[in-house]
Amino acid sequence: MIRVQDPGLETTVQDTGRLGYYSIGFPPSGALDSFAYHVGNALVGNEPGAAALEAVYLGPTLEFTVDTVIAVTGADIPAFVDGEEIPTWESVAVSSGSVLSFGQLRAGARPYVAVAGGIDVPLYYGSRSTYTLVGIGGFQGRALRAGDELALGADARDPKAGRRLDGADVPVHPSTAEVHLLVGLHSYRLTEDSLARFTDTEWKVTPDANRVGYRFRGAELEFVPREQPFGAGSDPANVTDCGYPVGSVQVPGGVEPIVLLQDAVTGGGYATLGTVVSVDRDRLAQTKTGDRTRFVPVDLDGALEVRRDRLGALDRIRSALT
Amino acid sequence: MGSHTITSRTPGVFYHRPSPDADPYVTEGASVSEGDTVGLVEVMKTFHEVKADAAGTVSRFLVENEDEVTIGQELVELET
Structure with a gap:
C-alpha cells in the first residue's frame, strides 16, 4: 500500500x-x-x-x-x-x-x-x-x-x-517546445496572414493550463469575414457545433488559443484551426506556465510519420527493458 | 545582518492578499517567523500559500501583486 x-x-x-x-x-x-x-x-x-x-x-x-x-x-x-x-x-x-x-x-x-x-x-x-x-x-x-x-x-x-x-x-524539456500541427478542419476561417502568424509565433503558456487544455498568449488572429451560417452564432470565431479532436486548437475571439488535452471538452462551436499530433501532446504536457511553444505545420503523411517514429522508439525501448 | 530570498515552488500568479478585500499578508518592514504566509500563488485554479522558509524582516517584494511568476522566481526578500 x-x-x-x-x-x-x-x-x-x-x-x-x-x-x-x-x-x-x-x-x-x-x-x-x-x-x-x-x-x-x-x-x-x-x-x-x-x-x-x-x-x-x-x-x-x-x-x-x-x-x-x-x-x-x-x-x-x-x-x-x-x-x-x-x-x-x-x-x-x-x-x-x-x-x-x-x-x-x-x-x-x-x-x-x-x-x-x-x-x-x-x-x-x-x-x-x-x-x-x-x-x-x-x-x-x-x-x-x-x-x-x-x-x-x-x-x-x-x-x-x-x-x-x-x-x-x-x-x-526545452523551455520552448516544438509540436507538430496538422492544420485543418476550420483553418479556412482564418485569414492567410493569421494562419501564418499562428505557426510563426512563439506562444507563451498562460496560468490557465491543466489536463483539460492549455491556453496560450502571443498574437492576435483574424477570421475571414462572412455571413455566419445557421447555428454558428455571430462571433466570427464560431462555427456550427462539432466534435473537437483531442489535441485540437481553438481560438476563442481570435486571442489566446487553446489546445485540448486528455480531459478535453469533447465538442463545441469554436473554429478548430488544427490538431497537435498525438505523440507531441507528451511535449505539451511537459511545458509549464511561462514556457513557450511553437506549432510546426505538417501534412497528414508527415503527422503519421511523426507518430510512427515515436511509437516505434517506444517499442524498441520496451523490448530493451524486458 | 544577512538576507534571505523566498522563492516560488510553482509557476502561477502571485497575490499579496488572501482575498481582494483583505489586508496583505505582510508589508515591507514587517517581521515574519519561519512558516508564516507571505503571499499566495494561484496555479490550476488552486491557491498555494507561500511560506517564509526563514525568520526575518520583510525588506522588499520582488514581484507585484498579480504578476505571473515561474518556479524558483524570487518573491520576497528578508533581512535575517
Whole structure:
C-alpha cells in the first residue's frame, strides 16, 4: 500500500485512458505524457496499461508499507527515498516504511511514479484513469489528499530494481517546445496572414493550463469575414457545433488559443484551426506556465510519420527493458 | 545582518492578499517567523500559500501583486 503524506499538486491515478466514449461526451483522460507513463511501467516490470501516478509541478510525498519497486519518470525533478536522492528513469527498490519525496522542479512539468503491480483502484468504464472534472475513475474520482491509502496491484510481470532508460532516450524539456500541427478542419476561417502568424509565433503558456487544455498568449488572429451560417452564432470565431479532436486548437475571439488535452471538452462551436499530433501532446504536457511553444505545420503523411517514429522508439525501448 | 530570498515552488500568479478585500499578508518592514504566509500563488485554479522558509524582516517584494511568476522566481526578500 501507499500512504499519501503530502499530495503535491493535482496528483492523480492515470493509465492509458478510457477509450470509446468520446461520442457521449467522455474524454479519454489518461496520462498526459504517454511516453513517461509507458516507460515508467516498463522500468518496474509492469504490463503496459498498469495505473501510475501523475503529478504536476510539485511532487507528492508517499510512504510505502510494503517492499516494492518504483520508477520516477517525466519531468526533470530531484526525487528522494528517505532523504537520499535516487536516479530517475530507473527502477529503484523501496522498503516497507520508505518515503518518496521530491525537490524543486528543474524542467518539464509532470513527474510520474510507476509502482510494481500498478495502483489498484477500481476500473471505471474500462480504465483506472481519474477524470476530476466530473469526479470519476482513479482514487474516488479526485486528486489525492494527505492520508489517502492506495492499494497496489499484485500482477507485476517482472519487478526488478536497476532497469535504466538509455540516456539518449531520456526526453529533454526545452523551455520552448516544438509540436507538430496538422492544420485543418476550420483553418479556412482564418485569414492567410493569421494562419501564418499562428505557426510563426512563439506562444507563451498562460496560468490557465491543466489536463483539460492549455491556453496560450502571443498574437492576435483574424477570421475571414462572412455571413455566419445557421447555428454558428455571430462571433466570427464560431462555427456550427462539432466534435473537437483531442489535441485540437481553438481560438476563442481570435486571442489566446487553446489546445485540448486528455480531459478535453469533447465538442463545441469554436473554429478548430488544427490538431497537435498525438505523440507531441507528451511535449505539451511537459511545458509549464511561462514556457513557450511553437506549432510546426505538417501534412497528414508527415503527422503519421511523426507518430510512427515515436511509437516505434517506444517499442524498441520496451523490448530493451524486458 | 544577512538576507534571505523566498522563492516560488510553482509557476502561477502571485497575490499579496488572501482575498481582494483583505489586508496583505505582510508589508515591507514587517517581521515574519519561519512558516508564516507571505503571499499566495494561484496555479490550476488552486491557491498555494507561500511560506517564509526563514525568520526575518520583510525588506522588499520582488514581484507585484498579480504578476505571473515561474518556479524558483524570487518573491520576497528578508533581512535575517
